[in-house]
Amino acid sequence: MTTLDTAALSQLFSLARTHNGFASEPIPEATLRHLYDLMKWGPTSMNCQPARLVFVTSPEGKQRLAATLSPGNVEKTLAAPVTVIVASDSFFYDHLPTQFPAYDARPIFAGNANLASNTAFRNSSLQGGYLILAARALGLDCGPMSGFDADKLNASFFPDGRYHVNFLCNLGIGDPGKLFPRGPRLSFEETCRIV
Amino acid sequence: MTTLDTAALSQLFSLARTHNGFASEPIPEATLRHLYDLMKWGPTSMNCQPARLVFVTSPEGKQRLAATLSPGNVEKTLAAPVTVIVASDSFFYDHLPTQFPAYDARPIFAGNANLASNTAFRNSSLQGGYLILAARALGLDCGPMSGFDADKLNASFFPDGRYHVNFLCNLGIGDPGKLFPRGPRLSFEETCRIV
Numbered sequence: 001m002t003t004l005d006t007a008a009l010s011q012l013f014s015l016a017r018t019h020n021g022f023a024s025e026p027i028p029e030a031t032l033r034h035l036y037d038l039m040k041w042g043p044t045s046m047n048c049q050p051a052r053l054v055f056v057t058s059p060e061g062k063q064r065l066a067a068t069l070s071p072g073n074v075e076k077t078l079a080a081p082v083t084v085i086v087a088s089d090s091f092f093y094d095h096l097p098t099q100f101p102a103y104d105a106r107p108i109f110a111g112n113a114n115l116a117s118n119t120a121f122r123n124s125s126l127q128g129g130y131l132i133l134a135a136r137a138l139g140l141d142c143g144p145m146s147g148f149d150a151d152k153l154n155a156s157f158f159p160d161g162r163y164h165v166n167f168l169c170n171l172g173i174g175d176p177g178k179l180f181p182r183g184p185r186l187s188f189e190e191t192c193r194i195v
Numbered sequence: 196m197t198t199l200d201t202a203a204l205s206q207l208f209s210l211a212r213t214h215n216g217f218a219s220e221p222i223p224e225a226t227l228r229h230l231y232d233l234m235k236w237g238p239t240s241m242n243c244q245p246a247r248l249v250f251v252t253s254p255e256g257k258q259r260l261a262a263t264l265s266p267g268n269v270e271k272t273l274a275a276p277v278t279v280i281v282a283s284d285s286f287f288y289d290h291l292p293t294q295f296p297a298y299d300a301r302p303i304f305a306g307n308a309n310l311a312s313n314t315a316f317r318n319s320s321l322q323g324g325y326l327i328l329a330a331r332a333l334g335l336d337c338g339p340m341s342g343f344d345a346d347k348l349n350a351s352f353f354p355d356g357r358y359h360v361n362f363l364c365n366l367g368i369g370d371p372g373k374l375f376p377r378g379p380r381l382s383f384e385e386t387c388r389i390v
């Protein structure tokens with residue numbers, strides 16, 4: 001394996017930005033399926049794959065979502081062609097017999113609510129990171145958001161209580177005119193050590 | 196922006212594997228710094244950047260780490276040139292005044308332990324996802340792991356209690372002869388819907 005070229009590294013990381021405005025062109029369903037077909041390969045603990053995605057694209061879905069958002073997130077979410085609800089499945093372990101055939105791992109989680117909940121949170125967040133980078137790899141811009149009322153959103157989109165929202169992410173072609181100034185980043189010395 | 200080419204998408208996602216054996220060549224410190232300089236740009240809520248990384252490379256560090264691992268993770272971790280401890284900083288919000296200059300967001304977290312802990316867990320996991328994909332983008336193979344004793348590891352590497360381990364990730368050039376069979380993935384229909 002070799003390192004990706006500078007243009008690819010820039011598109012994924014160094015020049016990518018969190019967008020607050022999006023062009024109105026819809027994203028074809030084929031692109032959403034391609035997006036999932038990339039991100040699904042990202043590793044999860046015991047291949048547990050707890051992430052569940054709702055691609056909100058219709059005006060009705062957007063209005064339902066908007067009712068759960070912090071005021072500052074409403075306008076950009078209504079404008080984005082797609083908003084992804086990244087959720088986690090609290091019964092992800094029911095899929096382990098087919099997804100992790102090495103041994104019967106289901107009882108490890110079925111009998112330990114705290115482990116199951118931590119595993120769902122950690123791994124659906126990891127998968128959320130894969131989603132963001134897979135979207136950028138496909139030429140889409142992302143606007144991830146944590147400003148919403150989780151209880152309201154869960155009641156509206158997941159009324160049976162099995163799935164729980166983790167975070168939201170707008171997708172589309174970003175409008176550079178609506179970017180905020182770029183935040184700084186902590187240095188290697190502030191965050192890393194080598195032992 | 197355009198989509199990355201098939202070779203890049205394969206290297207990041209579709210053909211990448213979780214490795215269990217690694218060549219012994221060390222990873223230069225410059226590569227670890229490059230890795231951080233890519234992953235640091237991944238978005239976090241309010242630019243909170245809670246992830247803290249310990250790159251364990253020395254035999255002494257590896258032995259200290261091995262004492263905290265599940266038996267199945269010891270041999271591959273000792274063999275990998277680098278094992279990253281992906282941790283989170285429980286006082287990440289002390290950096291918000293410099294990292295998120297828009298307004299004073301520190302009190303939002305300083306006064307709400309549950310929100311702070313969820314934010315640290317979600318965002319350090321997201322940053323762990325960025326780490327894995329940045330490593331692959333640089334031509335490194337990854338072996339992420341959740342099989343360890345978190346209390347023991349925290350006591351050994353973070354005795355002051357401020358940082359908490361999230362997960363571990365071996366890095367190096369993978370040995371294809373030590374791969375396990377690839378697990379399946381849940382389908383779009385099982386995990387996604389469009390509304």
